[in-house]
Amino acid sequence: MEQEPFLNAVQTVDATLKFAEARMTEGIHGPRPQEIESARAAVQSAEASLANATLIYNRRASLIDGHERATSREEADTTKADRIVAEANLKKAREDLSLLLEGTRSEQKQQQHAEFEAQRANLALLRYRLSRATLKAPSAGVIRTRILEPGAVVMANSPVFTLALTDPQWCRVYVDESDLGKVRMGMPARITTDSYPGKSYRGWVGYISPVAEFTPKAVETPELRTNLVYQTRIYTCDPDQELRLGMPATVTLSLHEETRTPPASLSDYCQSP
Incomplete structure (x- = not known):
């Protein structure tokens, strides 16, 4: 069947699954040592900036409070604002470092794992649909x-x-109710056909129906067609592939030959002596 839509869908979800797997792995491993060291350096830089801004602010504030008027009120306000910005930057840098040291939250790990499992299940479903696009x-x-x-x-x-x-091959025969007691599972049989006179094929009784039925119209029997019969299958060895579907055949059961245990497979029975 046409498989291109299924192939495209599988490739799309496969890429999404790899992305979800990468995110889940990243959450499990947490931040790299280089990222933590970079955050610590940012904290140190923010501390130095705050110290410098505080020093400048204190210096200009003392000049304004005195009577020297060596600096203007505007410059003092600017240095005050710089100190406030430096304090905020330091606070943010410390919070960033704290987040890196704590690692990924457990809720985020669970969410990433759930996303990964959902994509994997979706990929399995699409691959199943793709496999069903091939008739087997x-x-x-x-x-x-x-x-x-x-x-x-x-x-x-x-x-x-x-x-x-064609594997396994078997003949469908019907046994009268009066003869049913003579037929047993595993009983040896011989199959002959009009197409190959004088040649017989080995077989054995592999199935006996548990339910009686009326004789089918296509069955030739000297008995009345209203008799109850039981469908029986005679599995057949045909190594040369001579028997054909629907070919009439005559089945002879060996009533006095020892009954074997039904084999596990037809090939094992045909290879045995």
């Missing part, structure tokens, strides 16, 4: 029909291909 067969098989052509608009739950499953 549920099992190995052969494509029988391509229903839609390239470029078609597909709605949800719309079929695109029909698939014939």
